[in-house]
Every structure is written in structure tokens, then in C-alpha cells.
Amino acid sequence: MRADLALERLRERLPSLPPRAGRVHLELGDRLATLTLDNPGERGAITVAMMLQLAEAVAALEAWGGAALVVRSTCSRVFCAGAHLGDLGLALPGEEGGEVLSSAMGAVLDRLWRLPILTVGRWEGLAVGGGAELLTALDHRVAGPRATIRFVHGALGLSPGWGGAGRLAALVGRSGALRLLSTAATVPAAGPLVDAHAEGDLDQAVAAFLAPVLALPDASIRGAKRAVVGAMHRPDQPGEAQVFQSLWWGPDHLARRP
Numbered sequence: 044m045r046a047d048l049a050l051e052r053l054r055e056r057l058p059s060l061p062p063r064a065g066r067v068h069l070e071l072g073d074r075l076a077t078l079t080l081d082n083p084g085e086r087g088a089i090t091v092a093m094m095l096q097l098a099e100a101v102a103a104l105e106a107w108g109g110a111a112l113v114v115r116s117t118c119s120r121v122f123c124a125g126a127h128l129g130d131l132g133l134a135l136p137g138e139e140g141g142e143v144l145s146s147a148m149g150a151v152l153d154r155l156w157r158l159p160i161l162t163v164g165r166w167e168g169l170a171v172g173g174g175a176e177l178l179t180a181l182d183h184r185v186a187g188p189r190a191t192i193r194f195v196h197g198a199l200g201l202s203p204g205w206g207g208a209g210r211l212a213a214l215v216g217r218s219g220a221l222r223l224l225s226t227a228a229t230v231p232a233a234g235p236l237v238d239a240h241a242e243g244d245l246d247q248a249v250a251a252f253l254a255p256v257l258a259l260p261d262a263s264i265r266g267a268k269r270a271v272v273g274a275m276h277r278p279d280q281p282g283e284a285q286v287f288q289s290l291w292w293g294p295d296h297l298a299r300r301p
Contacts, residue, residue: 044146046147050147050150052135053147064085065085065092067079071109074111076104078097080117088126089174090130093127098151102154110259110265111253113163114162114181115164119167119168121174123177125195128301138291141287141292149204157272160268163184165246165249167187171229173204175192180207180210183252185240186232187245191231192223194211197225202224215234
């Protein structure tokens with residue numbers, strides 16, 4: 044399914060869903076932007092409304108002329124719990140849910156990965172499922188002392204559906220990615236997944252990480268990002284999405300859905 048059609052399907056179903064508190068906030072400064080996932084009451088889970096807001100935020104960033112983006116969460120215990128499965132169960136019951144979800148969010152995160160600016164994740168608490176996939180779509184990650192990650196998909200009878208498997212393999216290698224995906228273990232933020240650790244205040248650590256970046260001209264930062272993205276081999280997004288879609292309405296996932 045084309046991404047635009049998948050997003051339109053989500054948009055059509057939104058009025059029938061119960062109102063939820065979650066929001067995505069985007070603040071655009073002169074050179075630095077901040078994107079905030081704001082749903083602390085639901086462990087940072089991304090609702091259908093937030094998926095649409097995230098797509099709008101990425102579109103705004105594509106047109107923005109700044110240098111860098113920080114992605115953060117208002118939930119200190121959980122950076123992001125992935126998709127809000129309760130919302131999706133109401134919006135997209137049946138097999139089509141997997142196709143719409145992976146087509147829409149896979150494309151949004153691919154566009155986030157391709158943004159012509161430097162992107163940094165302010166990583167505090169647990170990143171799980173789609174939240175873990177979101178972190179792989181960023182250029183860098185600055186982790187707090189309690190930051191952990193869990194690619195929980197296997198425990199739910201699923202595989203990554205938002206492009207996270209290919210991006211994870213690019214970060215940690217084939218064996219490292221398979222170990223994380225095939226065990227569904229919760230592991231501390233470490234190794235190639237982390238570009239900097241915060242020993243004290245996490246906001247100060249993010250600012251210190253960005254300081255040498257923002258010392259350069261915007262054109263240099265954007266040029267470097269375009270050159271690197273253009274030179275890299277793209278993860279096999281369609282193949283990964285098709286595997287996820289085949290598992291979405293399968294017996295293993297249905298037996299493990301919350």
C-alpha cells in the first residue's frame with residue numbers, strides 16, 4: 044500500500060476513535076528544532092492521532108531551513124512504547140491493520156531518516172518496539188543513565204515493521220541485530236546505538252553533543268547529511284514491511300496482543 048493512502052486511511056478512522064491525551068509537538072527555532080512525543084500517561088505510546096501529527100511534523104522539517112533536530116519524550120521512564128495497539132485495534136481491526144501501520148509509519152520514519160539535517164535522540168528510559176525503531180531512524184542518540192532498549196516484536200509474534208531491522212543492522216551489524224531481534228531482550232543503551240552518555244543532566248549532555256555541530260555553517264551540515272544519505276545503501280524497506288504484514292494477523296501475534 045502506498046504511504047499516502049495508508050496515512051489517509053488513518054485520517055479517515057481518526058474521528059471514530061476515543062479522544063486520547065497524546066500529542067506530538069514540533070518547535071522550530073532558527074537553527075535547532077525540537078520534536079516531543081507527549082503521552083506520559085500511556086508510556087509514550089504513539090496513538091493514531093500522534094502518527095498523523097508525526098507525519099505532519101516530518102513534512103514541516105523537510106521544508107525547514109535549519110541545521111539540527113532533537114527528538115525527545117515527556118515520559119522519563121519510557122522514551123516510547125511504540126504503537127498504541129488499543130488505538131490501532133479500534134481503528135484498523137483485521138488484517139489490513141498491519142499493512143496500513145507498516146506502510147504509513149515505515150514511510151514516515153524513512154523520511155525522518157532522510158531529513159537534510161542532523162537528528163539527535165534525547166534517550167531517557169526504555170525504548171521498546173516501535174520506539175526502538177524510531178531511535179534507529181535518527182543520526183545520533185544521547186542516552187541517560189537509565190536508558191534501555193527492547194526490540195519486543197518477537198515476544199509479540201511480530202517482526203519490525205517500520206524499517207527498524209535494516210537500520211539496526213546498519214548500526215550494530217548483522218549478528219548484533221539478529222541477537223537483539225531474536226531474543227527480544229531488554230538491554231542497556233550501549234555500543235554503536237549510543238553516541239554519548241549523560242553522566243549528569245541529560246539536556247546539558249545533548250547541548251554539549253550538538254555544540255560542535257552548531258559551530259559549523261548550516262549549509263555544511265545539510266550538505267554532509269545529503270552526501271551520507273545519498274551514498275548509503277537503503278535498507279530493504281518493502282521486504283521488511285511485507286514480513287511484518289504477514290505476521291500482524293497471524294496466530295502468534297493475536298495470542299500475545301494486549
